[in-house]
Amino acid sequence: MESGNSIHQKPVFWQESMPELRPCHNRTVTAQRTYGGISAAERRAGRRAALLDAALEIIGTQGVDKLTVAGLCAQAGLNERYYYEQFTGRDAVLTALFDGIAEELASAIVQALQEVAGGSAADTPSAARENAANPSARRMRPETRTMAHAAVAAGIHVLTDDPRKAQVALAVSASTPELRSRTLQTIASFANLVAARGIDFYALSTPTPDPAIGFRATYLVGGLVQTLTSWLQGDIDMTREQLIDETTDVFVLLGEDLAQRLR
Template identity: 65%
Template sequence: MTARTYGGVSAEERRAQRRAALLEAALEIIGGQGLDKLTVAGLCARAGLNERYYYEQFDSRDAVLIALLDGMAEELAAAIVDALRTAPTDTRGMSEAAVRAGIEVLTDDPRKARVALILSAATPELRSRTLATIRAFANLVAAQGVDFLAIGSDRPDPAIAFRATYLVGGLVQVLAGWLHGDLPLTRDELIAHTTDVFVLLGEDLARRSG
């Protein structure tokens, strides 16, 4: 049976719109009120949808949280890759573009950083997913660094993976402290200091590998 199209919008597009509305509602509730305020009824009321549409998309609250975390990770990755395409072609320019893009995604909309921090420790599965996301971003940093710094070797240098993981994991902790008010820096200062560390470790690694 062919799904109907209403007003030029297909059934698949309508499902995608409802999913986006539910995730936006989850972001609003968790970011503004906390995770314990997230209920099916409250989520559907915020999204303006009947509860049956919730069950069309998700089979549990954890499924909502995972989708929300994964969506933010995808947005971060896309922003960083896009920024690198037009970044100045020097070490500092590339590092600053990537750092700024990531930090701006999480801080232009304050809900996103709060929700990312809340979800990162909410359940064992979300903690595991957060660690996997950090590894994925560390792999992205390592790959970009190897290509840009022209680090070549017959065998992968474990120092590359170590430094990339250190940078990404450290940035997560620094950003958490900054958001909690523990670091008296402006956002531009945070970006500048983070860029300094990325450049320092990257250029030092290139010298060691040269």
Template identity: 65%
Template sequence: MTAQRTYGGISADERRAQRRAALLDAALELIGDQGLSKLTVSGLCARAGLNERYYYESFTGRDAVLTAVVDRIAEELAIAIIEALRAAPDDSRAKAHAAIEAGIHVLTDDPRKAKVALIAGQATPELRARTTETVRVFIRLVAAEGIGFYGVTGRAPDPAIDFRATYLVGGLVQTLTGWLQGDLPLSREELIDHTTDIFVLLGEDLAARLG
């Protein structure tokens, strides 16, 4: 039975996960380099070096591929931000700068990730809804980190917290989009520094108001 489940020391589930990852890597390359129109079953499998039957092993259609690509980028982004927050000194600017720097690096070290997230996330009404929910996840992360850092727990939630977190995350998404399109003549370091300034300013101001 073991021989049927493993091949070369790799289980069937592991091989399936590897094939799925290869298809997602290929989708990132295709959309990032050639555009959404090139994302076909044959093109994706050819880029991944896999037989087309393996496509249907993991995905039911193009929307499923796009959703998985966007979700994987969002997961990578969340992990990078959380790890940066944990490693940063216990200082508001240091934590904000570390988190923002980590997030922006994920999306710009390989510019295709930001491009794909923006293109794929708006491809259909379902994907737009998924993108909206993903943004809400990061809004909740910003709000929770702010509440924890500034010690405003143990009281009724203040709508101002969610408002500012929404404003910050939404503003960053729009700013990053404009920067990637060349509309903002800033270096990446300047973008990170300016964004950090805004996060710290609004966070400390709100903490003073609620303190």
């Protein structure tokens, strides 16, 4: 499984258990064992990845209610003791999966923006296609819409290329109060990312950012989460590309409007 309170800091998913200690001539030494060129730490990491992959499969295909210790270990092909080596309970598994997906989303969005910024956004083939296909795009600065489209598409693709990931995100947001709080924290982190990128793109840096920037960023990210949830449930009759295009338009319209007001 590929791996927040903060987008800029990698969340700490787990702490490795203490290595085995054994006595030796009235002193203690750490046992460092390597089998087949693979260290103990690497084996633990491999078991953790297998458990998370298994959890993703179970939640994504059967639902979160089917996520049990026995079922998870059977799916991963591991003894149950390895589950307790890594996790304290089901919430810990869900949190690790959720954090991993959040990291993947952030990385995909940042990479997409960097790739667009690496060339002339207004002159890229994708920009030409967007402007030709979407009349509203021609009324906006081409580079603005291309940047927004790249970020929105990257995020939506992560969740919809593998529908199991969307199922995990939905399961976490509808689970325990602690996990719902985790969802809100992650939304806030993505809103901070959107706000920071908008401030940089529109050159709006000031000693004290206008509160409207954070408000609109939170509105956009929170609204996208709810819209994507409705779309995945079949309540919005659109193709994925239509969803991306409409979302892009909303992001750009709110961003351009605020930028003009603050300049």
